Amino acid sequence: MLFNSWEFLFLLAVTFALYYAPWSRGRHGKAWQVTLALVASVIFYGWEDPKLVGLLAISCVGNSLATGRIILHKVNGDEAKVRQWTRLAVVMNLALLGFFKYLPFLAGMMPFLPEQWVEELKAIPLPIGISFYTFHGISMIVDVARGEVTREGDALMSKGGRFAKGVRDIGFYLLFFPQLVAGPIVKAKEFWPQIVSKRIEDIPWRQVIRALVAGYFLKVFVADNLAEQTTALVIGPDALAATGPLNLVPLLYAYSLQIFADFAGYSLIAIGLASMFGYRFPINFNFPYLSTSITEFWRRWHMSLSAWLRDYLYIPLGGNRKGPGRTYVNLFLVMFLGGLWHGAEWKFALWGSLHGLLLALERLAGRRKAADKTTEAPARGILTTLRACCAWFLTFHAVTLLWLTFLMPDMASIAGFFKGVFSGKTGFSGPPAFSLLFYGTAVVLYHAWGWLREHRETLSQKLLRSPLEPVLHAVMVFLIVTNPGAPRGFIYFQF
Numbered sequence: 031m032l033f034n035s036w037e038f039l040f041l042l043a044v045t046f047a048l049y050y051a052p053w054s055r056g057r058h059g060k061a062w063q064v065t066l067a068l069v070a071s072v073i074f075y076g077w078e079d080p081k082l083v084g085l086l087a088i089s090c091v092g093n094s095l096a097t098g099r100i101i102l103h104k105v106n107g108d109e110a111k112v113r114q115w116t117r118l119a120v121v122m123n124l125a126l127l128g129f130f131k132y133l134p135f136l137a138g139m140m141p142f143l144p145e146q147w148v149e150e151l152k153a154i155p156l157p158i159g160i161s162f163y164t165f166h167g168i169s170m171i172v173d174v175a176r177g178e179v180t181r182e183g184d185a186l187m188s189k190g191g192r193f194a195k196g197v198r199d200i201g202f203y204l205l206f207f208p209q210l211v212a213g214p215i216v217k218a219k220e221f222w223p224q225i226v227s228k229r230i231e232d233i234p235w236r237q238v239i240r241a242l243v244a245g246y247f248l249k250v251f252v253a254d255n256l257a258e259q260t261t262a263l264v265i266g267p268d269a270l271a272a273t274g275p276l277n278l279v280p281l282l283y284a285y286s287l288q289i290f291a292d293f294a295g296y297s298l299i300a301i302g303l304a305s306m307f308g309y310r311f312p313i314n315f316n317f318p319y320l321s322t323s324i325t326e327f328w329r330r331w332h333m334s335l336s337a338w339l340r341d342y343l344y345i346p347l348g349g350n351r352k353g354p355g356r357t358y359v360n361l362f363l364v365m366f367l368g369g370l371w372h373g374a375e376w377k378f379a380l381w382g383s384l385h386g387l388l389l390a391l392e393r394l395a396g397r398r399k400a401a402d403k404t405t406e407a408p409a410r411g412i413l414t415t416l417r418a419c420c421a422w423f424l425t426f427h428a429v430t431l432l433w434l435t436f437l438m439p440d441m442a443s444i445a446g447f448f449k450g451v452f453s454g455k456t457g458f459s460g461p462p463a464f465s466l467l468f469y470g471t472a473v474v475l476y477h478a479w480g481w482l483r484e485h486r487e488t489l490s491q492k493l494l495r496s497p498l499e500p501v502l503h504a505v506m507v508f509l510i511v512t513n514p515g516a517p518r519g520f521i522y523f524q525f
Contacts, residue, residue: 254515
C-alpha cells in the first residue's frame with residue numbers, strides 16, 4: 031500500500047479516528063492505541079500480498095523471544111549467555127535477510143548448481159521493506175545486550191498475558207507503518223520510551239502539516255513527474271549510445287534530483303504520520319545537496335542508515351581506534367556492505383565501494399592537511415567562499431555521477447551512457463530539459479531554504495512566522511492536486 035494511494039488515505043482516516051476515540055483516554059488507552067496501530071500496520075503491509083505478514087510474525091516473535099532471554103541472562107549476570115543469545119538473534123535476522131535478498135544473487139554465482147535450482151532460487155520474491163525491519167530487529171537486540179534498553183524487561187521475562195504485551199510492544203516497534211518499509215531506521219532505545227498513551231491535544235499540528243505537505247509535494251509533484259523522463263536512462267546500452275549529450279546530461283541531473291525528492295519525500299511523510307500518532311522520528315535528510323564533501327554528504331543523506339552503520343558496524347569493526355590504515359579499510363568495508371544492503375547486485379556493491387573509496391581518500395587528505403597546517407591565519411572572505419563553492423560543485427557532481435551505478439541495470443548501460451555523452455551528437459528533445467528545469471527547480475529552492483536556515487537563522491525564523499509559509503503550502507497543495515505524476519512506488523521500497 032502506497033502513502034499516495036486512496037486505500038492508504040482511507041486506512042489512515044479510520045485508524046486516526048479510532049486511535050483518538052473517547053475510550054482511548056481510559057485505563058487501557060495505551061493497549062487500545064498500540065493494538066490498533068499494530069493492526070493497521072499489518073493491513074498496510076499485507077495489502078498487496080497477505081502472505082508476507084507471516085514473515086513479519088516470524089521476525090517479531092523470534093526477536094521477542096531472544097530479547098526476553100537476553101534480558102533474563104543480563105539480570106542473572108550471565109554475560110556468556112547474553113553474548114550467545116545476541117549472536118543467535120543477529121544470525122536469525124541476517125538469515126531471514128540473506129535467504130530472501132541474497133540467496134537468489136549468490137545462486138547465480140554457483141555454476142555447480144543445477145540450472146533448475148538456480149532458476150527456482152532466483153524466483154524467490156523479495157519481501158518489501160525486509161532490509162529495514164531486519165535492521166530494526168538487529169539494533170533492538172544489540173541495544174538490549176548492551177544494557178541500553180530495559181523498558182520491556184519485566185514483561186518479556188514473564189509468562190502469559192504480560193509476555194504477550196511485551197511481544198505486542200516489540201511488534202509495534204518493528205511494524206509501525208510509517209517506517210515499516212523504508213525507514214527512517216528508528217532505534218529501540220529511542221522508540222520504546224515513547225510507547226505511552228497519546229492525546230490528540232498533544233499533536234504538533236504545525237510540524238505535521240510542514241512534513242506532510244513537503245513530503246507529498248516532493249514525491250507526487252517532483253519525483254513522480256521527473257520519473258516519467260528518467261525512465262529513458264534504462265532503455266539499454268545501444269539506445270543510450272545513440273542518444274546525444276543534450277538529452278542524457280539533463281536526465282542524469284534529473285535522476286539525481288528525483289531520487290532525493292522520492293526518498294526525502296517518503297521520510298518527511300513518515301515523520302509527519304508518526305507525529306500524528308504521537309511518535310517522534312529522527313530527521314533522515316538534512317539538505318544533502320548542500321554538502322561540500324562526501325563525508326558531509328553521508329552525514330546529511332539517509333542519516334538514520336548512516337547512524338546505524340556507524341553504531342552497529344563501523345564502531346564494532348574498530349572505527350578509527352586502530353590506526354589510519356585500519357580506519358580506511360573500515361570505511362571502505364562499511365560502504366561496500368552498505369551498497370549491498372541497497373540491493374543484491376554488483377552495481378550496488380560498486381556504488382558503495384566508490385563512496386567508500388572517496389570517504390577514505392577524503393580522510394587521508396584531511397590528515398595530510400592537518401599535518402601540514404601552519405600558524406598562519408585561515409583564509410577569509412572571497413577566497414573561502416570560492417573554495418566552498420568549488421568543494422560543493424565537485425561533491426554534487428561526484429554524487430550525481432555515482433547515481434549511474436545505482437540506477438543502471440548493468441555496466442554495459444553505464445558504458446552506453448558515456449558513449450552517448452561523448453558522441454558529439456547534437457540532437458535535442460525538449461521534455462528532459464523542461465522537466466529538469468520545471469520540477470527540479472523545486473529541489474533547488476528546497477535546498478536554498480536549507481542554506482538560509484543554516485546561515486541566516488534569524489531571517490529564516492522571521493519567514494516562518496510570516497504569512498509566506500501558509501501561502502507556499504497552499505501553492506504546493508494546489509500543484510500536488512493539479513499536476514501529479516503517474517503514481518509510482520517509492521524507489522527505496524525495493525530495498
